[in-house]
Amino acid sequence: MKFTKMQGIGNDYVYVDCTKTELKNASEVAIKVSDRHFGIGSDGLILIKKSDKADFYMEMYNADGSQGKMCGNGIRCVAKYVCDNKLTDKDEFSVETLSGIKILKVRKDDKGLVSLVKVDMGAPILEASEIPVDVNNLKNYSNREDKRVIDETIEVDGKQYKVTCVSMGNPHAIVYIDNTIDIKDFPLEEIGPKFECHPAFPEKVNTEFIQVVDNKNLNMRVWERGSGETLACGTGACASLVATNLNGLCDSNATLHLLGGDLNITWDKEENTIIMQGPATTVFTGEIEV
């Protein structure tokens, strides 16, 4: 199998061009190639396919073989792949995902290669049942009229946390940590998995831990459903901007500072859509027996 290894601010995936050939057992292949010792090493596998509703189709798998419905860092790399490999000559095009069709705009460098990608990530989903969140497994859910989950209480491993939940086509729980600690010292490996599999999240959850630096800058670490800690999560950055704005802690545009780099996120309230802008990088190409 020919592949291209790419990363979006350190969130790295193995990309396979399936516009002409099909890949069987993608879930098993995702587990194999993601292994950082016995495989290529990645946060998962992304297949680029033809679509009859958009210019391309992105099929995404986490490192544990589970299929993801949307991947923000991944879709930026899909945009770079299809342009740099001349699968399209457009600078603006659409990519179908399990969470709907996304519109992407690329910026190219002086060699004609994509350096920056702007993605219209669509509207944030805030109603508990659509995220989904089972509010019966939150502590004293406030029974908001709008059925949202904003600054509610969740008990994880006997400790209570305030949580705000947002879907960007995939579920996210956002938790705020105070600025007295260095975010790198937060015990993510211990707490992340307990959020991921908490009964409040029937489809599991991606969990972002946020420090509010000021109303234009947020520090973020993330424990991803199906992949564990990643250096960045595009949908998570979008969900975190929305959650933090809903909690009155940041503007509708902010820079998310992740371990792997920065993402600029805007919540266009008029259109009610989230715009994400960030880089996409090709690391190497290769072949592997699968």
Ligand SMILES: N[C@H](CCC[C@H](N)C(=O)O)C(=O)O
């Ligand atoms: N783990 C996520 C998919 C990858 C999302 C992330 N890598 C991004 O950039 O949005 C899920 O199962 O919902």
